[in-house]
Amino acid sequence: MRSSLTRRGLLAAGSGLAATAALPAVSGCSSLAAAASDPDTLVVHTQLGTTAPGSATYLSALDRFRAQNPGLKVKNLINGDDLGQVYETSRLARKEADVVMVNLYDKTLAWTDVDATVDVGGYLDDWRLRERVLPAALSAWTDGKGRLRAFPYFATNWPVAYNRALLDRAGVDAIPTTGDQLIAAARKLRAKGIAPVTVGGNDWTGQKLLAQIIQTFLTPDEARHAYSTGDFGSRGAREGIEYFTTLRDAGVFADKAQGLTSDTMNTQFNTQAAAAQSAMSSALAKVPENVARHTEVGGWPLADGAAHDKPTVIRAFTLIGFWISPNGVRKIEHVEKFIRFMYGPETVARFVQESGRDMALHTDAVSADFPLVAAAQRLGSGVSEVLLPDVYVPPAATQPLITATSTSFTRGTSAARVRAALESAYRSV
CATH class of the missing domain: 3.40.190.10 (Periplasmic binding protein-like II)
Known part of the structure; x- marks a missing residue:
């Protein structure tokens, strides 16, 4: 497999959306480019934020994160099933988001291998977060070359x-x-x-x-x-x-x-x-x-x-993870703050209690209001x-x-x- 994204390769294998159609789906080319290049703005690309389960909890978490980090702006880009295509288009232009929240499936399987995202195993250890993750989740997110594709987050029964x-x-x-x-x-x-x-x-x-x-x-x-x-x-x-x-x-x-x-x-x-x-x-x-x-x-x-x-x-433990892009590596201190916050026991518990989500992380929280999930x-x-x-x-x-x-x-x-x-x-x- 090739080592970098090409329009003929990975992008052409996708849904066929043209670049001019894809980028406006994340609020337009110019706004994405500006946010991606701003060292004081963390850009997060996610499927949460509309009607997806956990969206309200996620948006509330973003508000708390912003309040705790007043000098750091956060731009939230939202896509549905076309997130993979939109991200790849922005990556080809080197204007991709810093953090991507998406599952391990279809197009995303190739991202780490083609340098669209980076191996996060070293960051997991440097930030002392490995013990927060269920062993089965770590195994599921690790590829055949021993690379951890993303920080595991949502699981599912x-x-x-x-x-x-x-x-x-x-x-x-x-x-x-x-x-x-x-x-x-x-x-x-x-x-x-x-x-x-x-x-x-x-x-x-x-x-x-x-x-x-x-x-x-x-x-x-x-x-x-x-x-x-x-x-x-x-x-x-x-x-x-x-x-x-x-x-x-x-x-x-x-x-x-x-x-x-x-x-x-x-x-x-x-x-x-x-x-x-x-x-x-x-x-x-x-x-x-x-x-x-x-x-x-x-x-x-x-x-x-x-x-x-x-x-x-x-x-399964591969429903949503936090992927780090090459742009995210340039803002790694901001990325660390965000992931540490999202990995925090209180934030994790809220996803369980408020949204009925299963997590790929250790937690004592129970989905009391979601009896079938429990x-x-x-x-x-x-x-x-x-x-x-x-x-x-x-x-x-x-x-x-x-x-x-x-x-x-x-x-x-x-x-x-x-x-x-x-x-x-x-x-x-």
């Missing part, structure tokens, strides 16, 4: 939420723990006009659930191999795909799941049109109180011969963990895998065609 009231209405006596029980429950729910499991089969939520189900028959090492290489031909991967198609064709997933998105999935569950969903912490935090009080969380049901002995969940945290050894594939999937395969996911959720698509669709997503890698 990803269990299955089951609406106990809807299950009771359909005569389902217990939360399903096996595939046969799940299929039987789906039949009873459909008889009552209730969608069984809702899922965004047309976006990343469906891709994650599909990956989770395929891993039913895979060890962690086998799963890493499959999602790193696109080789789904092993016995375990083929059995996992067959398990998925069996569940799908038995009516386990909501009708037309291949066209649903994360928004429609959450809406169906939160309005009690569906009995279950695979939901990460941020989605669990948004379940209305009248639904949450009769919702239980657990794992995805297993099939005979599974590689796991308990229903599975995804746990319940997911308590699952502990009662479930088995499978891998989040994000850090293993090559960036060029990420979007093609979403397309393959929609194909996979289309009822009647054979296991062989699902495998072919998954493997074809890696052809451009």
Whole structure:
């Protein structure tokens, strides 16, 4: 891989936004350039600040940070899913933000390797913050060359939420723990006009659930191999795909799941049109109180011969980290103040208590106002963990895998065609 960003390389691999369209999304070229060059202004580029979970807590934290550092200005740049493209465009112009708050996924996987951001391991030690980070988070954010890509911050639990009231209405006596029980429950729910499991089969939520189900028959090492290489031909991967198609064709997933998105999935569950969903912490935090009080969380049901002995969940520590850019290195004293503040126990606790966020840092705070988030945290050894594939999937395969996911959720698509669709997503890698 090349050592620096080029317009033909990393930028061209992105969403195709032109530079003239991308930079105005962060308040315009001139304002970004001025802020980036001002030694007394810290520029933070983040996905928090609008409706993203934790935004209100983050903006409040910024206000407190500014009050504690009156001589330091902070410019907050906000983008959504296009943050990676916008950041890369600004980096090509050497006008990038000093700190970037984004997850480890797709385009960002390459940033440290192409000098778009820097290895922060030395800073973590120099600032004596290593003991604040959960060991699993440090491992997840460290690349194959031993470089720490970013300061870990948000984590997530990803269990299955089951609406106990809807299950009771359909005569389902217990939360399903096996595939046969799940299929039987789906039949009873459909008889009552209730969608069984809702899922965004047309976006990343469906891709994650599909990956989770395929891993039913895979060890962690086998799963890493499959999602790193696109080789789904092993016995375990083929059995996992067959398990998925069996569940799908038995009516386990909501009708037309291949066209649903994360928004429609959450809406169906939160309005009690569906009995279950695979939901990460941020989605669990948004379940209305009248639904949450009769919702239980657990794992995805297993099939005979599974590689796991308990229903599975995804746990991940790469949801948001603090990346330092080359511009940030020039303002490293300001960056240190900001990260120390964000790593402070009070700030971390507020994200847990006010926003229901799971953290990649040690904290004693509890999500008391977010009972489903807290319940997911308590699952502990009662479930088995499978891998989040994000850090293993090559960036060029990420979007093609979403397309393959929609194909996979289309009822009647054979296991062989699902495998072919998954493997074809890696052809451009």
